[in-house]
Amino acid sequence: MINLTIDGKQVEVPEGTTVLRAAEKAGIKVPKLCDHPQLVPTGGCRLCIVDVQGFRVPMSSCTLPASNGMIVKTDSEALRKSRQTILSLLFSERNHFCPFCQLSGGDCELQNAAYDQGMTHWPMQPGWKTFPVDTSHDYFILDNNRCILCRRCVRACSELVGNYTLGIAERGSDCMLVADANVPLGDSSCVSCGVCLQVCPTGALIDRQSAYYGHEKQLTCTESTCVGCSVGCGINVLTSDNRLVRIEGNWNAPVNGGLLCKIGKFDPVAETRSRITTPLVRKNGKLEPASWEEALEKVAQSIKPLVGKKGNGVAALASTRLPAESLALFKQLFADQIQSDMVTSLEEGQPSALPAALADELGLPFEGSLDILRTADCTLAIGVNLVENHQVAGFFLKRNVPLGSKLIVVDPQENGLDELAAYILKANAGSDLDVIEGLQAAIVNAKMERVPAAPINSAKVLAEVNKKTGLAEADVTGAAQALASAAKPVIVYGKGITANGNADTLKALVTLAKITGASLISIKGEANSLAAAQYHLDRVFELNGHQAVYVALGDDTPSQRLIDRLAKAPFLAVQTVYHSPLTEMAQVVLPVTRWIEQDGHYLSLDGRLQMAHKAMQAPANVWVDEQVFTRLAGELGLALNGNDGSDRWKELLFQRVAPVKITEN
């Protein structure tokens, strides 16, 4: 530990801590602009300068490591003067006329810094140079005239996201923020994760959706969990008068550490689907508004004669975007009470059934936490595209590649991670098992296995690998050795492995993980894929002779495949938030709350049981899913339990061994 004195206070910090962090630990506020807790310090703005006894000149505290016996002063008349000069230089460099900037009045760190220094004016006048404004991006605007070149966005784009879209072009006072090789942001490699917006201290990066909608202090902030996919990122939902203003990544969230992707950050605010605010019942071929009583009675009438029937009774599907509480009740109503033999989820177990079945067989979890991706030095990504979906997990991979982490991508299709991969194994479609066995063989052949492998004729397998997979033997060997020689190898797999229903492929992958000492992570699908699997809502849907179909769609979007398969259903009831082609086919439509209007639990891909909190009020005549299930059960003369605020849903989650250990935060 290091002991130093800051402004007369004794501070003890671990070795390697900067003076700035030490001061913050002691509760001393040091002015700063380019510093951000999540980013590597660069000492760019010089606002955090401090006097250190024995040093000739003031030092930037963000880059100065604390050392034993240091005596630091963070405030003095001279420091104040220097800071005012620094700020004056920043203000005079570009267009920092505050009144028409949406951040002015509380949210601008530059303005706040000037207030802190008691600045009533700039001693230097601006240079009146104009810089480009880039409005080509769908979600934000870049105004270089307000940029102070702190490079927080550049660092976040590279250090946190690994995307390297943002950079600085030109020299000296011509310096400006550009995308890629100075192309419009809208045409650039930007993935719209929005982290740059979240770190920008000034109004240089402007969120199109929320600019001028009020200052942070005027908005209501609700900590919640994103339900965009199974990663389960922590978010802050910012609302004003029941209007969603914007969503920000929660810097303190253990899963994502502040990062989000477009799906989590921008899509919910850009929602354009048309909301259903009253129950609808089909009369004379047309959907007409109806009372809840009438609608539920209509559903009950159609379902009641079918209770207990197998194969020709009621089929029920639920979205895996529903909270665990709703899924549990859905399962209880349709599988236990109505005794249907076709109760499943819209994902039909594609991302989760296979791992769940293997966990049943093994009797214990075999997957690891997503956190391992952050420190992996070699990752095999097989049957998974982390650039299109589950992007935050992809960011963890991408950002480590330039730091020396090796990436192996196995995917017959083009994969967004290909360009970063050390080994791109474009195997023949359907040859995943052969690829995995080839990798195993290569490791055994090189005697690199960490635990004894089952005896195989490795030379023979390797000799055939090219014929079976279309891959060059050297590539397979190279990739295998990279994985086997890594200190912290990880294998990430997705629907490419789980959706083909071949348990042998997954078992081979588990073996590969064992002999390489790799951690396994399956990426699952939607927010509650894993919970649905835990409730056995993971079978393949077939309409067969079912006379009625009940779809608890929530705020999900129905796939064309589902719509096609349900076209022949004699009776269709849809419990949903928005109008969709599916509601157009339904006899009864029951309007429910969307994720942001209800409390509910979600089980992330690595088993974290997290809560999404209610941040908005639902329209008056819209019910939560549980209420609909309970009232429908009542209409059918059935009783549901566990909808009284008890933890029955949670007990059920733990009843089945999960592929990954379930933890409660």
Next chain:
Amino acid sequence: MAKPKVSSDWLAGCAGCHMSLLDMDERIIKVAELVDLRATPITDLKEPDASGVDVGVLEGGINNTTNEEVVKTMRKRCKVLVALGDCAVFGGVPALRNFFTIEESLRRAYVETESTDSEGKIPDDPELCHPTRVRALSEVVPVDVFVPGCPPDADVIFYVLAELAQGRVPVLKDDLLHWH
């Protein structure tokens, strides 16, 4: 002691700062008690007394030769010069025209504006003043007190005037310091 004489004027601004001054409600009476309000845009006198005033308050930036004259006169005739509002302190919104040439600005204002017919004409009467680059007061004359804000709150203006009337130099900080 005689009440300190205060005079004010507005330049390249929107008059909003003077409106904010009036926004102090009944405290305006207190101000009238504390000071002798001389020439201002809201009183009848048009120029600060040739014999001098104690406090001169100017709203707006300097964007033409007339403004320059007004500022220099005020500076000559007052002991303490107050720059009131963002335009006087920084240049403010009018200063955004500095990102263009004066010709471009004039053409935009008198010829290209959507509301101008095809006969648009840039005024060129020799008696008119000449537009210049927009400047904060401090670029042209020394300023003693800077009161930023767009506009400064009535509370801020009252505080500033009350302090000056009582012979103190106002210090703007914390809740009183706003640029917006």
